[in-house]
Amino acid sequence: MSLAASKPTVSAAPAKVAVRLAGLWKTYPGGASPAVKDLSLDVLHGEIVTLLGPSGCGKTTTLRMVAGLETPDAGDIFFGEQAVVISSRRISLPPNKRNVGMVFQSYAIWPHMTVAQNVAFPLKARRFPKNEIKDRVLRALDLVGLAGYEDRPGPLLSGGQQQRVAFARALVTEPRVLLLDEPFSNLDAKLREQMRISVKLLQKRLHIAMLFVTHDQIEALSLSNRIALMNFGVVQQQGDPRLLYEKPVNEFVRDFVGRTLLFRGTVQSSNPSGQMAIALAGARDCVVFGRCYNPGGMKNGASVYIGVRPEDVDIQAALGADAPAGMIGGITQAALFVGERIEYQVEVDGQGMIMIYGERHKPVDEGSKVWLKLRPEGHTAWASDWSHKEE
Ligand SMILES: Nc1ncnc2c1ncn2[C@@H]1O[C@H](COP(=O)(O)OP(=O)(O)O)[C@@H](O)[C@H]1O
Ligand SMILES: [Mg+2]
Incomplete structure (x- = not known):
């Protein structure tokens, strides 16, 4: 050394x-x-x-x-x-x-060599004894799930197999x-x-x-x-x-x-650690809690964006005229079925258009009234001038 x-x-x-x-x-x-x-x-x-x-x-x-x-x-x-x-x-x-062992986007497998020759290359360059090369190559190929492929020529491998060879070659020196x-x-x-x-x-x-x-x-x-x-x-x-x-x-x-959904809100209260209670704009009675990383910049009454992860909002068909306390109303403008979920474009009361994820097994019709329920806490708060933009 x-x-x-x-x-x-x-x-x-x-x-x-x-x-x-x-x-x-x-x-x-x-x-x-x-x-x-x-x-x-x-x-x-x-x-x-x-x-x-x-x-x-x-x-x-x-x-x-x-x-x-x-x-x-x-x-x-x-x-x-x-x-x-x-x-x-x-x-x-x-x-x-x-x-160090390196693996790149391009597999860089030598086409004129077999799988075993490719993997053995770094060991040969370092003049490892023949027997040890053989043992190590077999172990490395076994590790990446390519046992039995030793004699396969490089060009006869799929992309995934080539990348596994590249992994074996990177690991064979025990980096x-x-x-x-x-x-x-x-x-x-x-x-x-x-x-x-x-x-x-x-x-x-x-x-x-x-x-x-x-x-x-x-x-x-x-x-x-x-x-x-x-x-x-x-x-x-x-x-x-x-x-x-x-x-x-x-x-x-x-x-x-x-992904983050941005809801508009107003700061109700905050503590020195940056935790704040935020009233959701457009809802009668909906307060959620979130964290802010520049708490000095956000006074009570300030307009903020609440950063909400899509899975932290629940969407359900409305059962009456007004959203109950703790929820906010909206109308689904479009429903996009993407397999594991349905993505709704919702015109949310007092908010604007927000994409909401819904469960595949509880579909809501396009053009219908819905209620949204945010998780009560764990959101993020971000400085915003949304109330000025509206004026
Ligand atoms: N050999 C080089 N000569 C000059 N500029 C380079 C060279 N390699 C990378 N850069 C520049 O350095 C910056 C970082 O590049 P890179 O590390 O390749 O980014 P990433 O891998 O995240 O895409 C880029 O602006 C790129 O254009
Ligand atoms: Mg890069």
Whole structure:
């Protein structure tokens, strides 16, 4: 280990941390602004951490810095206690000394080789003994569900199988971290779902650290122990999937992760921790509770938007003229049957048009009066000037 003698000045990661990124910056030559700005992130052993964000937000750049394919302008990278990059001291371990496994969107399977030859390649490059190569290749193929495919030529594999070979090839060296850059993007929806499950099971079995990159929020939510959501090179929020979904810290996070319905309301009261009671506009008597992340900016009586997740609203056929206390009325303008649910365009009293999800087994007619019931709590509150827009 060439860096053994050179102890970092910054604190190395504690034992449970497999990969630590600390204050990484990267601007490409000629780039107007940094591709990655001050990014810090830990991946623990046995954890899948996902970099999520729109195209161009700096996900691949981050991954390439971990692999050693790009050099950060500033910041440090540790694998466990080993210093891999210490920018201030111009320390940077070359890629072939980092022992990372990588899987990309393009499978990069060599067509002139068999499955076994493809998977054996990184071991041959490192001059592993023949017997060990054979054992490891068989184990890796077994792990990804391709036992028995050793002699199959690359071109005779389906897309999903090729991607499994790429996984086996990335795992065969028993890497310290597995880096995955949009590995399922080229697969169709069904196969993507299967691969998601395979990767989750694989991670449970191997207890390996994975740094996963995707722009697909469903992939991120379902696979990750933690997500770092990025925009313009900056991590907007980091946490477990539920945290990002239920407690988004800004509108970007709110709108990127899942769907949000915005209801108009007026602040009735709030406490210093940001919890507030909000009266729903257009309802006789409907108050819900939500959280606000700039509580200073919202006084009692202020107009706000209530951010509501679609599954937190119940829709039912109206049974009388006026909505009962705690509910708000509306008229369904259109009903879209999408299989697992029905999506209604509802003209909501005092609110405007809002898309509401309804149960397949309790359909409501188009053009009929409905009542909506919001979950009483767990919503988010957002500054808004909706009352001014109406004037
Ligand atoms: N080799 C490069 N040279 C110059 N600019 C680049 C290069 N690679 C990426 N970029 C720019 O850096 C930003 C981040 O890119 P990237 O990390 O590939 O984003 P993502 O993977 O999230 O789509 C983008 O604005 C992109 O255009
Ligand atoms: Mg990318």
